[in-house]
Amino acid sequence: MSQLVTGAGAVASVGEGVDEVFQALCAGISGLGELRGFDRERYRTRHAYEIDDRPAPGADLPGRATDWLLRAVGEAAAQAGLGEDLSEVPVLVGTGLRELRSAELAWRDGAPFDIGRLHFGTALRTRFGAVRTHTFSGACSASLYALALAADLLTTGAEDTVVVAGVDTLTESMYGLLDRVNSEPPTASGRSTGTAAGC
Numbered sequence: 001m002s003q004l005v006t007g008a009g010a011v012a013s014v015g016e017g018v019d020e021v022f023q024a025l026c027a028g029i030s031g032l033g034e035l036r037g038f039d040r041e042r043y044r045t046r047h048a049y050e051i052d053d054r055p056a057p058g059a060d061l062p063g064r065a066t067d068w069l070l071r072a073v074g075e076a077a078a079q080a081g082l083g084e085d086l087s088e089v090p091v092l093v094g095t096g097l098r099e100l101r102s103a104e105l106a107w108r109d110g111a112p113f114d115i116g117r118l119h120f121g122t123a124l125r126t127r128f129g130a131v132r133t134h135t136f137s138g139a140c141s142a143s144l145y146a147l148a149l150a151a152d153l154l155t156t157g158a159e160d161t162v163v164v165a166g167v168d169t170l171t172e173s174m175y176g177l178l179d180r181v182n183s184e185p186p187t188a189s190g191r192s193t194g195t196a197a198g199c
Helices: 018-026 064-079 100-109 121-128 142-155 172-181
Strands: 032-034 047-049 091-095 133-137 163-166
Touching: 064 091, 064 100, 064 121, 064 163, 091 121, 091 142, 100 172, 121 133, 133 142, 142 163
Parallel strands: 091 133, 091 163
Antiparallel strands: 032 047
Protein backbone atom coordinates (compact mmCIF):
# COMPACT_ATOMS: atom_id res chain seq x y z
CA MET A 1 0.00 0.00 0.00
CA SER A 2 1.41 3.38 -0.94
CA GLN A 3 1.21 6.25 1.50
CA LEU A 4 0.67 9.86 0.57
CA VAL A 5 1.31 13.03 2.50
CA THR A 6 -1.72 15.14 1.65
CA GLY A 7 -1.15 18.03 4.05
CA ALA A 8 1.69 19.71 5.88
CA GLY A 9 2.04 22.45 8.44
CA ALA A 10 5.02 24.27 9.90
CA VAL A 11 5.97 26.72 12.62
CA ALA A 12 9.71 27.32 12.78
CA SER A 13 12.37 29.87 13.61
CA VAL A 14 12.41 31.01 9.97
CA GLY A 15 8.67 31.49 9.57
CA GLU A 16 5.19 30.10 9.87
CA GLY A 17 3.36 28.05 7.30
CA VAL A 18 4.85 25.58 4.86
CA ASP A 19 5.21 28.11 2.05
CA GLU A 20 6.93 30.73 4.21
CA VAL A 21 9.31 28.20 5.77
CA PHE A 22 10.10 26.67 2.36
CA GLN A 23 10.84 30.09 0.84
CA ALA A 24 13.05 31.04 3.79
CA LEU A 25 15.03 27.82 3.55
CA CYS A 26 15.46 28.16 -0.22
CA ALA A 27 16.66 31.74 0.30
CA GLY A 28 19.25 30.54 2.80
CA ILE A 29 17.65 32.40 5.70
CA SER A 30 18.83 31.18 9.07
CA GLY A 31 16.74 31.20 12.23
CA LEU A 32 19.86 31.46 14.37
CA GLY A 33 19.80 34.40 16.75
CA GLU A 34 20.86 35.53 20.18
CA LEU A 35 19.25 33.61 23.00
CA ARG A 36 16.04 35.45 23.92
CA GLY A 37 14.06 33.18 26.20
CA PHE A 38 16.24 33.31 29.27
CA ASP A 39 19.34 34.96 30.73
CA ARG A 40 22.12 34.28 28.22
CA GLU A 41 24.78 35.42 30.70
CA ARG A 42 24.33 32.11 32.52
CA TYR A 43 25.50 30.10 29.48
CA ARG A 44 28.62 29.82 27.37
CA THR A 45 26.57 29.26 24.24
CA ARG A 46 24.36 32.26 23.63
CA HIS A 47 22.63 31.52 20.34
CA ALA A 48 19.70 29.32 19.41
CA TYR A 49 17.12 28.68 16.71
CA GLU A 50 14.15 30.09 18.61
CA ILE A 51 10.66 30.94 17.44
CA ASP A 52 10.46 34.61 18.35
CA ASP A 53 6.85 34.88 19.49
CA ARG A 54 7.37 35.94 23.10
CA PRO A 55 5.83 39.20 24.35
CA ALA A 56 9.25 40.73 25.14
CA PRO A 57 12.92 39.66 25.22
CA GLY A 58 13.60 37.63 28.36
CA ALA A 59 9.89 37.10 28.99
CA ASP A 60 8.27 33.76 28.40
CA LEU A 61 4.80 32.25 28.35
CA PRO A 62 3.62 28.74 29.18
CA GLY A 63 1.96 26.67 26.47
CA ARG A 64 4.02 27.83 23.51
CA ALA A 65 4.82 24.30 22.28
CA THR A 66 1.13 23.43 22.40
CA ASP A 67 0.28 26.58 20.46
CA TRP A 68 2.83 25.76 17.74
CA LEU A 69 1.51 22.22 17.51
CA LEU A 70 -2.09 23.37 17.11
CA ARG A 71 -1.14 25.87 14.41
CA ALA A 72 0.90 23.31 12.44
CA VAL A 73 -1.74 20.58 12.75
CA GLY A 74 -4.41 23.09 11.72
CA GLU A 75 -2.48 23.99 8.58
CA ALA A 76 -1.82 20.33 7.71
CA ALA A 77 -5.42 19.27 8.34
CA ALA A 78 -6.71 22.11 6.15
CA GLN A 79 -4.33 21.20 3.30
CA ALA A 80 -5.39 17.56 3.57
CA GLY A 81 -9.06 18.50 3.40
CA LEU A 82 -9.75 17.20 6.91
CA GLY A 83 -10.95 20.53 8.26
CA GLU A 84 -11.19 21.15 11.99
CA ASP A 85 -12.82 17.82 12.95
CA LEU A 86 -10.24 15.15 13.74
CA SER A 87 -12.54 13.08 15.94
CA GLU A 88 -12.12 10.02 13.71
CA VAL A 89 -8.42 10.49 12.96
CA PRO A 90 -5.57 9.34 15.20
CA VAL A 91 -3.08 12.12 15.98
CA LEU A 92 0.46 11.02 16.84
CA VAL A 93 2.82 13.62 18.31
CA GLY A 94 6.54 13.14 18.77
CA THR A 95 8.42 15.39 21.17
CA GLY A 96 11.60 15.27 23.17
CA LEU A 97 10.46 17.64 25.89
CA ARG A 98 6.67 17.98 25.65
CA GLU A 99 5.62 21.12 27.57
CA LEU A 100 8.62 21.01 29.92
CA ARG A 101 9.25 24.74 29.41
CA SER A 102 5.81 25.43 30.86
CA ALA A 103 6.64 23.28 33.89
CA GLU A 104 9.89 25.25 34.31
CA LEU A 105 7.98 28.54 34.21
CA ALA A 106 5.51 27.25 36.79
CA TRP A 107 8.34 26.20 39.11
CA ARG A 108 10.53 29.27 38.61
CA ASP A 109 7.98 32.06 38.18
CA GLY A 110 4.76 30.62 39.54
CA ALA A 111 3.14 30.73 36.10
CA PRO A 112 -0.13 28.77 36.00
CA PHE A 113 0.31 25.29 34.57
CA ASP A 114 -1.76 22.11 34.75
CA ILE A 115 0.51 19.05 34.84
CA GLY A 116 -2.13 17.25 32.77
CA ARG A 117 -1.11 19.47 29.85
CA LEU A 118 2.44 18.12 29.64
CA HIS A 119 1.09 15.95 26.83
CA PHE A 120 -0.89 17.46 23.97
CA GLY A 121 -4.04 15.33 24.01
CA THR A 122 -6.21 17.78 25.93
CA ALA A 123 -5.40 20.67 23.60
CA LEU A 124 -5.92 18.54 20.48
CA ARG A 125 -9.26 17.35 21.82
CA THR A 126 -10.35 20.90 22.63
CA ARG A 127 -9.32 22.39 19.27
CA PHE A 128 -10.01 19.52 16.85
CA GLY A 129 -12.22 17.07 18.75
CA ALA A 130 -9.39 14.52 18.48
CA VAL A 131 -10.03 11.61 20.82
CA ARG A 132 -7.25 9.23 19.74
CA THR A 133 -4.14 11.22 20.50
CA HIS A 134 -0.78 9.80 21.50
CA THR A 135 2.24 11.79 22.65
CA PHE A 136 5.58 10.02 22.23
CA SER A 137 8.34 11.56 24.30
CA GLY A 138 11.78 10.82 25.64
CA ALA A 139 14.16 11.37 22.75
CA CYS A 140 14.94 13.75 19.93
CA SER A 141 13.85 10.99 17.58
CA ALA A 142 10.32 10.80 19.03
CA SER A 143 8.79 12.41 15.93
CA LEU A 144 10.35 9.73 13.75
CA TYR A 145 8.86 7.04 15.99
CA ALA A 146 5.46 8.70 15.60
CA LEU A 147 5.93 8.78 11.82
CA ALA A 148 6.98 5.11 11.76
CA LEU A 149 3.94 4.11 13.79
CA ALA A 150 1.70 6.08 11.42
CA ALA A 151 3.30 4.29 8.46
CA ASP A 152 2.61 0.95 10.15
CA LEU A 153 -1.02 1.91 10.81
CA LEU A 154 -1.47 2.85 7.15
CA THR A 155 0.44 -0.14 5.75
CA THR A 156 -1.53 -2.67 7.78
CA GLY A 157 -4.82 -1.01 6.89
CA ALA A 158 -5.60 -0.31 10.55
CA GLU A 159 -6.13 3.33 9.56
CA ASP A 160 -6.62 5.15 6.27
CA THR A 161 -5.71 8.58 7.65
CA VAL A 162 -3.25 9.57 10.38
CA VAL A 163 -2.00 12.97 11.50
CA VAL A 164 1.66 12.99 12.58
CA ALA A 165 3.35 15.96 14.20
CA GLY A 166 6.53 16.86 16.00
CA VAL A 167 7.10 19.75 18.38
CA ASP A 168 9.69 20.97 20.86
CA THR A 169 10.66 24.16 22.58
CA LEU A 170 13.89 25.31 24.12
CA THR A 171 14.09 24.74 27.88
CA GLU A 172 16.58 26.14 30.36
CA SER A 173 17.29 22.67 31.76
CA MET A 174 18.09 21.07 28.39
CA TYR A 175 19.94 24.12 27.11
CA GLY A 176 22.02 24.18 30.29
CA LEU A 177 22.79 20.48 30.01
CA LEU A 178 23.93 20.75 26.41
CA ASP A 179 25.89 23.90 27.20
CA ARG A 180 27.82 21.98 29.87
CA VAL A 181 28.54 18.79 27.91
CA ASN A 182 30.13 20.58 24.97
CA SER A 183 33.83 21.04 25.62
CA GLU A 184 33.76 24.15 23.44
CA PRO A 185 30.56 26.12 22.87
CA PRO A 186 29.33 26.36 19.28
CA THR A 187 29.93 29.65 17.52
CA ALA A 188 27.19 31.85 16.12
CA SER A 189 27.95 30.40 12.68
CA GLY A 190 26.56 27.10 13.91
CA ARG A 191 29.94 25.41 13.66
CA SER A 192 31.81 23.95 16.58
CA THR A 193 35.07 22.12 17.01
CA GLY A 194 33.70 20.40 20.10
CA THR A 195 31.27 17.55 20.45
CA ALA A 196 27.67 18.43 19.63
CA ALA A 197 24.46 16.90 20.83
CA GLY A 198 20.87 18.04 20.92
CA CYS A 199 17.43 18.01 19.44
